[in-house]
Amino acid sequence: MNEWIANYIAAQKAALDSIPVEKVARLIETLQEALRKDRQIFVFGNGGSAANASHFVTDLGKGASDKLKGRRFRCLSLNDNMSWLTALGNDYSYEEVYERQLMNYAQKGDVVLALSVSGSSPNVVRAAQWAKQNGLQVLALVGGKGGKLAQIADQAIVIHSTHYGRVEDAQMGICHMLCYAFIEDPRLGDG
Numbered sequence: 368m369n370e371w372i373a374n375y376i377a378a379q380k381a382a383l384d385s386i387p388v389e390k391v392a393r394l395i396e397t398l399q400e401a402l403r404k405d406r407q408i409f410v411f412g413n414g415g416s417a418a419n420a421s422h423f424v425t426d427l428g429k430g431a432s433d434k435l436k437g438r439r440f441r442c443l444s445l446n447d448n449m450s451w452l453t454a455l456g457n458d459y460s461y462e463e464v465y466e467r468q469l470m471n472y473a474q475k476g477d478v479v480l481a482l483s484v485s486g487s488s489p490n491v492v493r494a495a496q497w498a499k500q501n502g503l504q505v506l507a508l509v510g511g512k513g514g515k516l517a518q519i520a521d522q523a524i525v526i527h528s529t530h531y532g533r534v535e536d537a538q539m540g541i542c543h544m545l546c547y548a549f550i551e552d553p554r555l556g557d558g
Contacts, residue, residue: 492515
């Protein structure tokens with residue numbers, strides 16, 4: 368068992384080491400711009416990525432926003448409204464559950480952060496395509512396969528693993544970096 372645990376930790380470290388610092392810095396700059404221009408930030412995913420989306424929006428909307436002077440992040444996790452999500456899935460299709468919410472909320476210039484280990488989840492890809500076609504900036508955190516999402520995104524971080532747990536842990540690490548940049552240096556929200 369000890370060897371298995373050590374190997375798991377080593378593989379997790381390798382996944383974390385694959386996160387490109389310069390791309391995370393660019394995502395932080397994108398969030399700065401969204402804050403400055405009062406743009407909405409929509410985040411979504413499936414399964415563990417959905418949990419990460421919820422966690423990220425909580426940290427950004429409360430934790431990071433509480434440290435800023437005056438301005439607050441306008442952010443929403445599209446996988447959190449179960450009645451709307453299931454109504455859309457039932458009346459249209461599961462592939463449309465995020466796209467149709469964006470149709471109600473999104474405006475040109477807003478930001479989408481899509482999380483997907485495979486990069487090919489049909490509902491996430493479809494929403495990202497809609498966002499791109501309608502002038503939103505598309506950001507993506509994906510696993511080692513990249514998938515369609517990595518191709519669609521304006522900015523994509525590909526975590527070099529296809530193991531769902533490792534990729535989801537690395538996604539959350541990135542999401543924490545995005546929030547803690549503002550929590551630990553509130554001056555990033557100035558301007």
